[in-house]
Amino acid sequence: MQKHDEKHIARDFWMRQGRQFVAIAIALFLVLFFAVVYKRQDLFGEFSRNILISAQLAVITAFIGFTAFNWRCPSCNKYLGKDINKRVCRHCRARLR
Ligand SMILES: [Zn+2]
Numbered sequence: 001m002q003k004h005d006e007k008h009i010a011r012d013f014w015m016r017q018g019r020q021f022v023a024i025a026i027a028l029f030l031v032l033f034f035a036v037v038y039k040r041q042d043l044f045g046e047f048s049r050n051i052l053i054s055a056q057l058a059v060i061t062a063f064i065g066f067t068a069f070n071w072r073c074p075s076c077n078k079y080l081g082k083d084i085n086k087r088v089c090r091h092c093r094a095r096l097r
Contacts, residue, residue, distance in 0.1 A: 005075070010095070024063075031060065035052075075092050076091050
């Protein structure tokens with residue numbers, strides 16, 4: 001990896017990590033929110049069970065799709081795996097931060 005690319009890779013990775021944290025927060029919030037709506041239909045009104053389960057599945061699918069698009073190495077564009085605090089890409093060995 002060339003020296004002048006390292007800063008760019010670190011900045012790109014930092015943005016991807018930030019987006020990933022935001023996506024995790026939104027997905028968790030929505031899944032929990034739909035679970036609460038399901039449990040407290042007295043508060044939120046009547047929703048059919050199927051609509052709430054479909055909504056949760058839609059959130060999870062969108063999250064997986066977003067992760068597949070976002071959570072990639074800025075250098076080699078391969079999927080980064082489960083560890084969100086990665087330091088080095090295990091595919092191309094680029095330093096991520
Ligand atoms: Zn890589």
